[in-house]
Amino acid sequence: xxxxxxxxxxxxxxxxxxxxxxxxxxxxxxxxxxxxxxxxxxxxxxxxxxxxxxxxxxxxxxxxxxxxxxxxxxxxxxxxxxxxxxxxxxxxxxxxxxxxxxxxxxxxxxxxxxxx
Amino acid sequence: xxxxxxxxxxxxxxxxxxxxxxxxxxxxxxxxxxxxxxxxxxxxxxxxxxxxxxxxxxxxxxxxxxxxxxxxxxxxxxxxxxxxxxxxxxxxxxxxxxxxxxxxxxxxxxxxxxxxxxxxxxxxxxxxxx
Amino acid sequence: xxxxxxxxxxxxxxxxxxxxxxxxxxxxxxxxxxxxxxxxxxxxxxxxxxxxxxxxxxxxxxxxxxxxxxxxxxxxxxxxxxxx
Amino acid sequence: xxxxxxxxxxxxxxxxxxxxxxxxxxxxxxxxxxxxxxxxxxxxxxxxxxxxxxxxxxxxxxxxxxxxxxxxxxxxxxxxxxxxxxxxxxxxxxxxxxxxxxxxxxxxxxxxxxxxxxxxxxxxxxxxxxxxxxxxxxxxxxxxxxxxxxxxxxxxxxxxxxxxxxxxxxxxxxxxxxxxxxxxxxxxxxxxxxxxxxxxxxxxxxxxxxxxxxxxxxxxxxxxxxxxxxxxxxxxxxxxxxxxxxxxxxxxxxxxxxxxxxxxxxxxxxxxxxxxxxxxxxxxxxxxxxxxxxxxxxxxxxxxxxxxxxxxxxxxxxxxxxxxxxxxxxxxxxxxxxxxxxxxxxxxxxxxxxxxxxxxxxxxxxxxxxxxxxxxxxxxxxxxxxxxxxxxxxxxxxxxxxxxxxxx
Numbered sequence: 001x002x003x004x005x006x007x008x009x010x011x012x013x014x015x016x017x018x019x020x021x022x023x024x025x026x027x028x029x030x031x032x033x034x035x036x037x038x039x040x041x042x043x044x045x046x047x048x049x050x051x052x053x054x055x056x057x058x059x060x061x062x063x064x065x066x067x068x069x070x071x072x073x074x075x076x077x078x079x080x081x082x083x084x085x086x087x088x089x090x091x092x093x094x095x096x097x098x099x100x101x102x103x104x105x106x107x108x109x110x111x112x113x114x115x116x
Numbered sequence: 117x118x119x120x121x122x123x124x125x126x127x128x129x130x131x132x133x134x135x136x137x138x139x140x141x142x143x144x145x146x147x148x149x150x151x152x153x154x155x156x157x158x159x160x161x162x163x164x165x166x167x168x169x170x171x172x173x174x175x176x177x178x179x180x181x182x183x184x185x186x187x188x189x190x191x192x193x194x195x196x197x198x199x200x201x202x203x204x205x206x207x208x209x210x211x212x213x214x215x216x217x218x219x220x221x222x223x224x225x226x227x228x229x230x231x232x233x234x235x236x237x238x239x240x241x242x243x244x245x246x
Numbered sequence: 247x248x249x250x251x252x253x254x255x256x257x258x259x260x261x262x263x264x265x266x267x268x269x270x271x272x273x274x275x276x277x278x279x280x281x282x283x284x285x286x287x288x289x290x291x292x293x294x295x296x297x298x299x300x301x302x303x304x305x306x307x308x309x310x311x312x313x314x315x316x317x318x319x320x321x322x323x324x325x326x327x328x329x330x
Numbered sequence: 331x332x333x334x335x336x337x338x339x340x341x342x343x344x345x346x347x348x349x350x351x352x353x354x355x356x357x358x359x360x361x362x363x364x365x366x367x368x369x370x371x372x373x374x375x376x377x378x379x380x381x382x383x384x385x386x387x388x389x390x391x392x393x394x395x396x397x398x399x400x401x402x403x404x405x406x407x408x409x410x411x412x413x414x415x416x417x418x419x420x421x422x423x424x425x426x427x428x429x430x431x432x433x434x435x436x437x438x439x440x441x442x443x444x445x446x447x448x449x450x451x452x453x454x455x456x457x458x459x460x461x462x463x464x465x466x467x468x469x470x471x472x473x474x475x476x477x478x479x480x481x482x483x484x485x486x487x488x489x490x491x492x493x494x495x496x497x498x499x500x501x502x503x504x505x506x507x508x509x510x511x512x513x514x515x516x517x518x519x520x521x522x523x524x525x526x527x528x529x530x531x532x533x534x535x536x537x538x539x540x541x542x543x544x545x546x547x548x549x550x551x552x553x554x555x556x557x558x559x560x561x562x563x564x565x566x567x568x569x570x571x572x573x574x575x576x577x578x579x580x581x582x583x584x585x586x587x588x589x590x591x592x593x594x595x596x597x598x599x600x601x602x603x604x605x606x607x608x609x610x611x612x613x614x615x616x617x618x619x620x621x622x623x624x625x626x627x628x629x630x631x632x633x634x635x636x637x638x639x640x641x642x643x644x645x646x647x648x649x650x651x652x653x654x655x656x657x658x659x660x661x662x663x664x665x666x667x668x669x670x671x672x673x674x675x676x677x678x679x680x681x682x683x684x685x686x687x688x689x690x691x692x693x694x695x696x697x698x699x700x701x702x703x704x705x706x707x708x709x710x711x712x713x714x715x716x717x718x719x720x721x722x723x724x725x726x727x728x729x730x731x732x733x734x735x736x737x738x
Contacts (some may be wrong), residue, residue, distance in 0.1 A: 004273060005274055015399055025632075032247070059412065060407070108644055109638070144580065147582075167438065172586075175583050242578075
């Protein structure tokens with residue numbers, strides 16, 4: 001079973017969801033292996049502000065600097081499903097995704113009503 | 117965007133007062149005086165609340181005082197200085213009336229006299245705007 | 247290794263020097279286990295349709311240039327064999 | 331029966347929630363300057379927001395995408411980033427104006443010192459958003475905003491020339507000052523079609539898990555909620571025209587707008603108007619607060635949601651807290667909320683095309699939308715409005731400068 005898709009339109013910049021449907025980043029870029037004369041294949045999804053550096057000139061670099069440059073590489077073999085979103089096979093922390101949310105949570109939880 | 121905003125805000129109250137600016141400011145004075153008359157009328161009839169009268173007269177009075185300050189001080193185009201200063205004095209008088217309302221927000225007699233004072237002020241400002 | 251974004255918006259030219267336009271997307275084949283690149287979507291025609299605008303008149307997009315036709319990727323250009 | 335009741339309550343809340351400080355300022359000012367002549371522009375603006383909200387709601391129901399997801403996917407990373415920055419700046423300005431409006435209303439009602447009330451307003455808004463379930467927030471502020479209906483009563487009581495009002499609904503330009511007329515037209519369109527409304531609406535649709543079964547409800551919500559909300563805009567403009575125009579008054583403060591209900595209806599009119607404005611701008615503060623947080627979260631891809639508990643979407647929560655504090659500090663500088671509103675509305679118009687284009691594109695994408703893609707009516711209206719938005723976006727800032735913010 002195979003399907004023809006356009007990467008820029010259907011995958012790039014789309015929402016990443018982990019196994020439990022948690023939003024854990026966007027597809028900031030795709031890593032492709034194989035050059036001219038060889039077969040080429042998408043091998044990984046690149047996630048994180050560090051990836052923005054290469055995507056919008058100085059304004060992208062500025063945004064990456066502001067957001068703090070991290071980069072996470074998720075192998076394409078970890079993709080469970082491509083629909084309107086891209087769903088992964090495991091939970092976000094197993095890929096190092098959504099770390100900032102996880103780090104912030106304990107602080108917010110100190111305030112009453114944070115888990116209403 | 118910020119630059120445009122800053123330039124516009126700066127343009128509002130700086131520079132020389134020319135014929136156009138005089139006309140514009142006189143219109144604003146007239147508008148404030150007319151609004152003040154309407155407002156004082158409500159207070160005189162007892163159709164207002166104390167806090168509203170006190171605060172709103174202060175807000176409107178501040179607009180008038182800013183104008184008075186600017187028209188009294190700023191340089192003017194040649195030949196219209198007397199008119200500009202007159203407008204400045206008018207604005208100051210409008211501000212004074214609002215001050216009276218602000219100081220006695222529940223006194224209907226004061227409101228009545230303020231209402232009567234605003235009428236001629238508005239007419240005078242209207243004339244300057246022409 | 248290269249990235250998808252580094253391929254997009256590059257000028258696509260043939261070895262003979264004919265300009266085919268910019269590469270506005272990369273076509274690929276999705277299976278259960280892999281995502282293989284099959285071609286380059288090139289040129290202005292079909293661009294609007296690609297991005298979901300209603301088609302204007304009878305203009306249709308070209309078929310993508312097959313990946314096998316790519317000879318080299320240099321600077322901001324992608325060079326392909328003259329096959330069309 | 332219960333369902334109809336629920337829908338009716340939702341619609342009431344939507345009417346009360348439609349008007350924000352931009353609508354208040356521009357509708358009354360337009361009425362005070364041009365009488366009823368610009369009513370037709372409000373109609374165009376309201377149909378525009380209905381068109382695009384319906385589209386957004388449909389896209390969200392079918393593809394689970396909120397507006398800023400669509401923005402980044404469709405216009406690309408770079409243009410998406412620029413749209414995000416523009417949207418956040420405009421949003422912060424709007425939020426500041428709304429929070430300032432809350433403080434002014436509180437002051438006019440209580441007479442307490444302004445600065446104390448700014449802090450109080452920010453703290454109360456923060457606590458409400460933190461503690462109260464969003465369904466209740468929507469109801470409280472929506473129903474409170476219904477007090478604005480006092481302006482409809484005021485409009486009738488002021489005995490406007492109904493013939494002239496009727497004529498105002500017919501598109502026409504009948505003035506010597508065409509630039510000023512155009513400026514107000516642009517402002518009215520901007521106030522009716524504010525981008526934060528679609529960010530907010532579509533995000534809610536995704537969160538509440540709408541599906542194709544909810545498309546009828548989506549249409550009803552958009553048409554009736556915004557349509558009746560537009561009715562309040564008419565009332566505001568008619569009050570502006572009937573009360574202020576003849577006397578040559580240019581209302582420059584929020585308190586002056588409240589006077590529009592005080593003059594025909596007395597003290598009770600004044601109080602209802604102030605309470606209505608208070609709830610309307612407080613509700614809009616919360617909407618803009620969330621919109622700013624939604625846009626950033628969707629652009630970056632992390633968790634968001636007004637129905638989640640604060641700890642359920644940490645970065646989203648932190649974003650709105652920071653935005654609220656920034657807005658509070660900005661209001662503390664003593665900036666004039668009414669002037670700032672004008673800037674915010676005019677600048678928001680500039681950001682409109684890049685917000686509405688992606689919606690139009692995704693709504694046409696058969697791969698996601700299947701049989702729910704835009705039909706002929708939605709596309710005709712969608713493209714018509716997109717062209718209007720483009721023209722308005724290009725002319726907004728030149729008009730603002732040429733008319734010195736509607737002064738000349």
